[in-house]
Amino acid sequence: MQQALALIGFGEAGSTFAGAAGWQATAAAWDLRADRRGAAAGQGLRGSHSVAEALAGAPLVLSLVTADQALAAARDYAPLLAPGALWCDMNSVAPGTKRAAAEAVRAAGARYVDVAVLAPVHPARLAVPLLLSGEAADAAAEALSATGFTHVRTVGAEVGRASAIKMIRSVMVKGLEALTAEMMLAAEAAGVTDEVLASLDASEKAQPWAARAAYNIERMVTHGLRRAAEMEESARTLAELGVEPVMTSGTVRRQRELAGRRDLLTASKGEAA
Structure with missing residues (x-):
């Protein structure tokens, strides 16, 4: 039982x-x-x-x-x-x-x-x-x-040992999502999305960047508020370790501001297709 x-x-x-x-x-x-x-x-x-x-x-x-x-x-x-x-x-x-x-x-x-x-x-x-x-x-x-x-x-x-592993790992995982979103917003604003994604594909073949970008943005749109709260804790973790969380704090802001932005899903899925 x-x-x-x-x-x-x-x-x-x-x-x-x-x-x-x-x-x-x-x-x-x-x-x-x-x-x-x-x-x-x-x-x-x-x-x-x-x-x-x-x-x-x-x-x-x-x-x-x-x-x-x-x-x-x-x-x-x-x-x-x-x-x-x-x-x-x-x-x-x-x-x-x-x-x-x-x-x-x-x-x-x-x-x-x-x-x-x-x-x-x-x-x-x-x-x-x-x-x-x-x-x-x-x-x-x-x-x-x-x-x-x-x-x-x-x-x-x-x-605190288990959570330290998770929070420090999250600096990379959630940070990559935030960087991806920032890249895509800028690429679309400049009208160079296809070229940027193609250049990334040329340098890394593990997964097409259009699919990766669509996935990362969907995660932020769907779970951005929860992830922002988690990243605030990651920032606190780094501060406790004496590391200024410059990029991590930026990830908090980007995750939060993209939360619920359903309009971004259409654009990212279109690129992924």
Whole structure:
């Protein structure tokens, strides 16, 4: 029998994991948004009436909220956790943010685990790579594997180590998206898009740049606000390391300003075709 667990946050990640694992008999979920609580109930999960109901007695909790709510969720819900419960913070936030969240969870008598999700949950689902750190990382790795996750690895006993890997990696991943968008906006404004893309194709053949540009811009249009929040945490990570986040701060701005720009999708798809 799968281990009982609770999901805090039922957005893309929470609903994807729950749907892939078939946790209906053993899982509960809570989200601040009523429509998402309804979606969780529609998938057969319990806990839609209150966060206390969702967390009651759960030995394993997955925190899957937005980056700007990760610390608040840990502080607000820690007193509701069962003694010794594992709070797996799977949110994309800076190591310092996770250490602050860990203090709240530990003070409540539960165990905190820093979890870094290293790929989009689609299409990987439960095969998405997870890095875990913290004193309870080994216990959490066993619990997560028992619930169906198949790509789990511990990277140390220090809270913040897993998130440092994720945040520093994000400097490149999200930064490339932002640079791509900036290049495409300029190329289209100058009327030289085809020539620019062709020149890039000539120097790198791994993937046509028209397809890569379309993909990167679609990611920003669809998830720009969430990614901007994550990149703010990446900037904070660099600052904590004594590195001025010049390009990373620019990525935050570009991700945020392109969020929801559906008009850019038509242009980028047209070029990709």
